[in-house]
Amino acid sequence: MKKTIKSAEPLIALQEFTAARIAIGRPGTSIPLKESLEFKLAHAHARDAIYSELDIVGLTDSLKQFNLPVLHLQSMAGYREQYLKRPDLGRKLNEVSLTGLADHHSPTDISIIIAEGLSATAVNANASGLLAALMPLLQSVNLKLADMVLVEQGRVAIADEIASALKAKLSLILIGERPGLSSADSIGVYLTYNPKPGLTDESRNCISNIRPGGLNYKQAAEKIFYLIQESFKRKLSGFLLKDNAGLLK
Amino acid sequence: MYRHTIKNKVYRFEDLKTLLARASPYRSGDELAGICASSYEERVAAQITLADVPLKTFLNEVVIPYEHDEVTRLIIDTHNKEAFEPISHLTVGEFCDWLLSDDTTTQILQSIATGITPEMAAAVSKLMRNQDLIAVAKKCEVVTRFCNTIGLTGHFSTRLQPNHPTDDPKGVAASIIDGLLYGSGDAVIGINPATDSPTAVANLLLLIDNLRQQFNIPTQACVLSHITTTIQLINEGVPVDLCFQSIAGTEKTNSSFGISLDLIEEAHQATLSLKRGTVGDNVMYFETGQGSCLSANANFGVDQQTCEARAYAVARKYKPLLVNTVVGFIGPEYLYDGKQIIRAALEDHFCGKLLGLPMGVDVCYTNHAEADQDDMDNLLTLLGVAGCNFVMGIPGSDDIMLNYQSTSFHDALYLRKVLDLRPAPEFELWLITQGIVDNKGNLLSVDAMHGLLKAGKI
Numbered sequence: 001m002k003k004t005i006k007s008a009e010p011l012i013a014l015q016e017f018t019a020a021r022i023a024i025g026r027p028g029t030s031i032p033l034k035e036s037l038e039f040k041l042a043h044a045h046a047r048d049a050i051y052s053e054l055d056i057v058g059l060t061d062s063l064k065q066f067n068l069p070v071l072h073l074q075s076m077a078g079y080r081e082q083y084l085k086r087p088d089l090g091r092k093l094n095e096v097s098l099t100g101l102a103d104h105h106s107p108t109d110i111s112i113i114i115a116e117g118l119s120a121t122a123v124n125a126n127a128s129g130l131l132a133a134l135m136p137l138l139q140s141v142n143l144k145l146a147d148m149v150l151v152e153q154g155r156v157a158i159a160d161e162i163a164s165a166l167k168a169k170l171s172l173i174l175i176g177e178r179p180g181l182s183s184a185d186s187i188g189v190y191l192t193y194n195p196k197p198g199l200t201d202e203s204r205n206c207i208s209n210i211r212p213g214g215l216n217y218k219q220a221a222e223k224i225f226y227l228i229q230e231s232f233k234r235k236l237s238g239f240l241l242k243d244n245a246g247l248l249k
Numbered sequence: 250m251y252r253h254t255i256k257n258k259v260y261r262f263e264d265l266k267t268l269l270a271r272a273s274p275y276r277s278g279d280e281l282a283g284i285c286a287s288s289y290e291e292r293v294a295a296q297i298t299l300a301d302v303p304l305k306t307f308l309n310e311v312v313i314p315y316e317h318d319e320v321t322r323l324i325i326d327t328h329n330k331e332a333f334e335p336i337s338h339l340t341v342g343e344f345c346d347w348l349l350s351d352d353t354t355t356q357i358l359q360s361i362a363t364g365i366t367p368e369m370a371a372a373v374s375k376l377m378r379n380q381d382l383i384a385v386a387k388k389c390e391v392v393t394r395f396c397n398t399i400g401l402t403g404h405f406s407t408r409l410q411p412n413h414p415t416d417d418p419k420g421v422a423a424s425i426i427d428g429l430l431y432g433s434g435d436a437v438i439g440i441n442p443a444t445d446s447p448t449a450v451a452n453l454l455l456l457i458d459n460l461r462q463q464f465n466i467p468t469q470a471c472v473l474s475h476i477t478t479t480i481q482l483i484n485e486g487v488p489v490d491l492c493f494q495s496i497a498g499t500e501k502t503n504s505s506f507g508i509s510l511d512l513i514e515e516a517h518q519a520t521l522s523l524k525r526g527t528v529g530d531n532v533m534y535f536e537t538g539q540g541s542c543l544s545a546n547a548n549f550g551v552d553q554q555t556c557e558a559r560a561y562a563v564a565r566k567y568k569p570l571l572v573n574t575v576v577g578f579i580g581p582e583y584l585y586d587g588k589q590i591i592r593a594a595l596e597d598h599f600c601g602k603l604l605g606l607p608m609g610v611d612v613c614y615t616n617h618a619e620a621d622q623d624d625m626d627n628l629l630t631l632l633g634v635a636g637c638n639f640v641m642g643i644p645g646s647d648d649i650m651l652n653y654q655s656t657s658f659h660d661a662l663y664l665r666k667v668l669d670l671r672p673a674p675e676f677e678l679w680l681i682t683q684g685i686v687d688n689k690g691n692l693l694s695v696d697a698m699h700g701l702l703k704a705g706k707i
Contacts, residue, residue, distance in 0.1 A: 010697035014705050018420035021645025022427035029662035029692055046616035084581045085277045118617055179616050180652040
């Protein structure tokens with residue numbers, strides 16, 4: 001046993017160059033049990049994140065600090081398995097939610113939407129923190145904000161329907177990203193100018209990997225704020241806006 | 250119109266593409282597309298109906314119109330009537346029994362490959378059980394060559410996939426060296442770049458080329474950039490061994506990838522012109538995967554497995570060294586769980602091999618699919634039995650750039666051990682010369698003075 005572990009040692013020096021699982025050794029030609037269990041644990045975290053649920057009470061409570069009404073909506077995907085199998089249903093509001101949005105809103109600049117996406121864990125942990133960094137920036141330029149929206153079982157494109165019903169010029173959806181083995185708690189933010197149902201991803205800009213160990217709240221908020229300003233200035237979003245991404249530092 | 254009656258209930262299938270879709274073993278992608286059978290009985294009724302359809306029908310009734318799709322035109326225009334002759338009298342069901350017959354040997358299968366259309370292969374696969382897909386694929390030997398020989402019976406290769414989130418050269422090199430010391434990399438050392446910038450791609454190609462020259466490694470390099478980037482790099486004199494491209498089974502999907510048959514031909518010729526192969530001139534590396542046509546909204550009501558088989562017609566035209574179906578990457582809305590991923594992989598491997606392609610499989614899953622390492626172990630073992638040409642080799646199964654799980658260096662060693670399979674012969678000789686394996690293929694322990702380790706520290 002000792003000998004097989006020793007055989008990996010010369011390779012360990014290479015580990016400083018990459019986070020890849022190199023130099024892990026081998027009993028026979030197999031993965032050592034310790035490594036195998038670490039891998040299983042990382043996968044378990046990712047799986048738990050996929051099936052985690054939005055903490056509606058906690059989120060609603062912490063969103064109070066921004067002094068905006070918070071609407072609670074649902075997509076047409078009724079349960080998690082259906083959400084995973086039918087992305088089309090996650091892009092549309094269910095009837096009750098849609099009716100609730102009808103005709104009680106005047107035009108606004110930005111609609112902020114929060115959806116669990118593929119990791120409610122990520123949203124529960126990071127949505128309020130990111131907004132706490134972003135809101136002062138938005139308020140500094142007098143942008144009019146729509147009621148905030150918490151939407152269950154939503155995909156990115158559900159923001160089009162919501163923001164369009166709220167008559168917002170721009171939508172911002174905070175959504176849990178697909179959990180990886182290294183992190184199960186990243187959120188992504190998608191920005192869409194002139195949101196309306198039927199748009200596809202080329203109309204959006206995405207800021208990814210937002211979490212304390214990735215892109216931190218302050219950095220992310222600055223990037224988002226920059227994109228929002230550029231988007232309003234040029235009246236567009238998506239790959240045309242991305243062309244100037246080099247300006248983002 | 251195709252029809253079948255079960256207990257006074259008449260099942261009608263409007264056309265061949267509908268029949269194929271309804272006969273397809275269940276998977277989430279066909280449900281998402283709204284084309285799968287609505288009951289278990291309807292699915293079997295479709296399979297019974299499909300079994301009675303003559304193979305000749307597939308030459309007269311296409312699933313996507315000839316006028317509208319260059320892949321259909323390719324399939325029809327390049328169909329080899331002479332090769333088709335020995336099976337031309339069969340129905341799909343009879344074809345299934347014929348394939349399984351002991352009289353149908355490897356040589357016979359090779360001789361009819363160009364007479365089979367992708368839709369015929371897809372059709373018969375829908376009637377077959379997993380063991381049939383394995384048994385027939387095992388008989389189909391497809392051998393290709395560039396700097397070594399891949400696909401010989403009794404041999405099993407790996408693509409060493411040393412991806413890094415920022416393409417850091419030292420990080421990539423570290424994974425390559427780790428992999429080589431585990432005997433991985435005989436199919437190709439192939440990197441998915443984090444960006445498609447030509448400079449970044451060129452730097453990675455030079456990195457592998459230097460390492461390969463320094464250690465005289467009989468394998469090939471590839472950076473999986475877009476075909477237009479590769480053409481540009483070839484024109485700039487960058488050492489390109491293999492030209493990579495993702496392909497699919499409809500013209501509209503390919504067009505969403507920014508490619509056409511003409512463009513692939515241009516890249517094929519440009520890569521051939523470099524004459525870098527030492528033992529052969531199979532210079533193309535293609536990747537495919539069920540669900541890509543629906544994902545591009547370009548499936549035209551054709552089921553995802555038939556679309557996938559049509560991609561193999563595209564691949565076949567350019568005599569590739571490697572074709573890799575990246576089976577579980579696309580996510581649960583197309584292949585929901587381990588059972589569906591395993592079935593799809595066996596179908597892809599069978600259809601590709603039957604059509605004469607050097608099939609490998611990226612045995613993989615994402616974290617939102619209902620699958621885990623045990624499912625991948627099952628699939629890997631089944632593919633080894635089926636004679637799959639290659640799988641991926643990734644440090645500890647964890648691709649830190651693409652964020653999905655595939656097979657590890659260790660997994661390939663496991664398969665070689667339990668099924669007594671060897672690497673590509675030229676590569677195995679190199680491994681022996683380097684002191685990485687012994688004459689029997691057993692992995693040896695290397696010490697810190699090994700040249701490859703020293704190279705990694707530079």
